[in-house]
Amino acid sequence: MPEALKVLIVDDTVTYRQIISSVLADIPDTNIVGTASNGKIALSRIAASPPDLVLLDVSMPVMDGLETLKAIREEYADVDVVMVSGIDRGNANLTMRALSLGALDFIAKPVGGTPEESLALLKKSLGPIVSLVKTRKYSRQARKLSFGESKRTESEQARSFTSFFHPEEEFPRPAPTDSDVPRRPKRIQAVGIGVSTGGPNALQKIIPLLDSGIPVPILAVQHMPPTFTLSLAERLDRDSQVQVEEARDGSIAEPGRMYIAPGGRHMVVRSESGGRSGLGIIDSPPVNSCRPSVDVLFRSMAMVYGGNMLAVILTGMGRDGAAGVGAIRRRGGYCIVQDEATSVVWGMPQAVVEMKDADEILPIDRIARRIMEIVSEGRSR
Numbered sequence: 510m511p512e513a514l515k516v517l518i519v520d521d522t523v524t525y526r527q528i529i530s531s532v533l534a535d536i537p538d539t540n541i542v543g544t545a546s547n548g549k550i551a552l553s554r555i556a557a558s559p560p561d562l563v564l565l566d567v568s569m570p571v572m573d574g575l576e577t578l579k580a581i582r583e584e585y586a587d588v589d590v591v592m593v594s595g596i597d598r599g600n601a602n603l604t605m606r607a608l609s610l611g612a613l614d615f616i617a618k619p620v621g622g623t624p625e626e627s628l629a630l631l632k633k634s635l636g637p638i639v640s641l642v643k644t645r646k647y648s649r650q651a652r653k654l655s656f657g658e659s660k661r662t663e664s665e666q667a668r669s670f671t672s673f674f675h676p677e678e679e680f681p682r683p684a685p686t687d688s689d690v691p692r693r694p695k696r697i698q699a700v701g702i703g704v705s706t707g708g709p710n711a712l713q714k715i716i717p718l719l720d721s722g723i724p725v726p727i728l729a730v731q732h733m734p735p736t737f738t739l740s741l742a743e744r745l746d747r748d749s750q751v752q753v754e755e756a757r758d759g760s761i762a763e764p765g766r767m768y769i770a771p772g773g774r775h776m777v778v779r780s781e782s783g784g785r786s787g788l789g790i791i792d793s794p795p796v797n798s799c800r801p802s803v804d805v806l807f808r809s810m811a812m813v814y815g816g817n818m819l820a821v822i823l824t825g826m827g828r829d830g831a832a833g834v835g836a837i838r839r840r841g842g843y844c845i846v847q848d849e850a851t852s853v854v855w856g857m858p859q860a861v862v863e864m865k866d867a868d869e870i871l872p873i874d875r876i877a878r879r880i881m882e883i884v885s886e887g888r889s890r
Contacts, residue, residue, distance in 0.1 A: 513540035514643050519551040520566040532631045536639050548577030559585055562642045567594045567603045582611040589613045589642045601740040608709045614638055617734045637826055692868055694843035697884045698817040701810050702729040703803030705825025707853025709741055718877035721750035726762035730803045735772040742769045758790035770801035777809035786813055797829040807833025816841025819883055822861050824852035831860035838866050845869045
């Protein structure tokens with residue numbers, strides 16, 4: 510059997526170190542190898558015995574999370590780092606910065622509620638992340654590779670892990686057949702984007718490359734808690750030609766603008782008078798355990814835009830978005846998914862490919878240009 514995942518907990522608050530330790534104790538094959546109250550102590554513990562995963566507080570005295578993350582990324586390529594952040598604006602901005610510096614993901618510290626509810630929320634957040642890090646670790650062991658020595662991405666390593674432990678369950682990779690007829694996009698009226706784990710960096714590689722004159726609105730769901738989506742929108746807006754904002758209920762979806770669903774709430778599109786499209790922010794139950802959900806947005810877009818829309822599915826865990834893409838394509842819409850090689854997690858894109866609903870599978874560095882081409886093609890005919 511594979512050995513337990515070694516985890517180091519770094520937080521300046523004793524209570525939170527104890528809470529996270531309690532949550533991890535209930536996750537199988539997980540071994541807490543130490544704790545630290547600041548980054549300086551953490552680095553000494555890592556030097557003595559590198560863990561597989563560091564759960565790293567963002568704000569700490571002596572040496573904060575960002576400084577510590579930079580040092581870990583420079584010296585310990587095989588150590589994954591997940592940020593543990595408060596949900597105020599300052600911490601959210603720092604967390605966006607941490608993701609750009611190489612943190613695998615982040616979890617938000619629960620606020621309010623009972624201790625039992627906080628533990629349940631943390632376990633819900635930590636469980637999938639621990640599973641993802643185990644996949645990365647076991648695929649390294651299977652191929653005797655170091656992340657520092659290999660250009661292989663996590664998605665490729667995930668395939669290695671699956672083949673190593675379950676060779677009969679190799680991820681499917683549909684190949685074109687003679688019966689496949691390439692589809693051409695219609696005249697695009699809107700672009701929808703769905704993304705999760707690895708999403709902030711993926712969006713950072715796409716949105717700043719879009720032209721300010723893109724003649725359609727861009728509507729996006731990034732799986733994130735409240736506050737963090739606002740920080741993400743502000744960061745993208747600062748770096749992009751298109752205007753990026755967190756969506757507000759009742760707003761009109763304007764061409765040349767990108768709207769990000771607010772964390773913790775669904776975003777939908779509604780037909781307005783004069784052929785305009787309005788945005789609705791709603792609090793209906795989670796879909797695919799997600800709120801906001803890509804499926805909720807995409808299904809509403811399919812109803813409003815029919816086949817005249819482009820769906821883009823980027824890196825992320827789970828299957829959110831697959832059903833929504835299916836609804837869009839049944840109406841004649843078009844879909845691009847990010848490829849395995851450039852995805853942090855090839856879960857959401859893979860789900861669309863398995864349903865045979867991906868019209869194009871592209872690396873991240875080709876998606877922005879292709880979006881602009883498809884939007885332009887739809888207006889040249």
